Amino acid sequence: MPLDPHTTATICQDEDAEQIAILNEHLIDPSTANRLAEVFKALSDPNRLRLISLLLENEVCVHTLEATLGMTQSAISHQLRHLRQLNLVRFRKEGRHVYYALDDDHVRGLFKQGLLHVEHG
Amino acid sequence: MPLDPHTTATICQDEDAEQIAILNEHLIDPSTANRLAEVFKALSDPNRLRLISLLLENEVCVHTLEATLGMTQSAISHQLRHLRQLNLVRFRKEGRHVYYALDDDHVRGLFKQGLLHVEHG
DNA sequence: TCAATACATGAACAAGTTTTCATGTATTTT
């Protein structure tokens, strides 16, 4: 009997072709796996998460991010570049300042859902 | 004017202490950031996501995971060990087989939420 | 125009991760 209450079946051996077919239906394709991994990877670094937490409700300039996070300006800029390339943040320039904000409600959603799980246990 | 409709304020410069105080309230603490990063990191590898997708609804033995994913037995075992150490999967032994299943509804939830975002665009 | 401020970026380095390779243990089959 399976341990996990959510589990519907036990699948093993290559003998039972029908079971293996069922299993294959659940397998996500490599392209989906890669894109999904990219999103989660963007959220898999503590400093990047701290940065994102600052952008959850406000747009903030690079210098203030630097001061608030206690990271070097270069490190911040590299991280922002990373997030930009994934279309997770966007920016606008005003004079010599560059303001960053979340580009996407997806990130906000995943961030908050992850936070719930971590906080309540 | 901010670009992001969700954005409530524009924060810049160290001059305005009140704004910086508001910003600091949003900053997650390092311990939370680390635990949050760990969860997302577990979901940040394509092969691990493909593996998890097989365990979403069923418990599956290692050999079948190997055959279905087209990975070596060793690579599978190492990934399973990793997921075990994070309490994301559990296993039970039966004869010479070891059945793995998700340990945790959290992962299922995050996985599915991530998938929605990736699939619909 | 010269200096200062705000930000970006390439290159190198340190650290971490995933896979492979080789080997080991436990269970079953013959």
Place this chain on the structure above:
DNA sequence: AAAATACATGAAAACTTGTTCATGTATTGA
């Protein structure tokens, strides 16, 4: 008891990632 099957694991190799260092561009101020 020997061979085969199922799985685990340490160590090394190959690859990825984050930060630092050095330097570059653009805008503002003196």
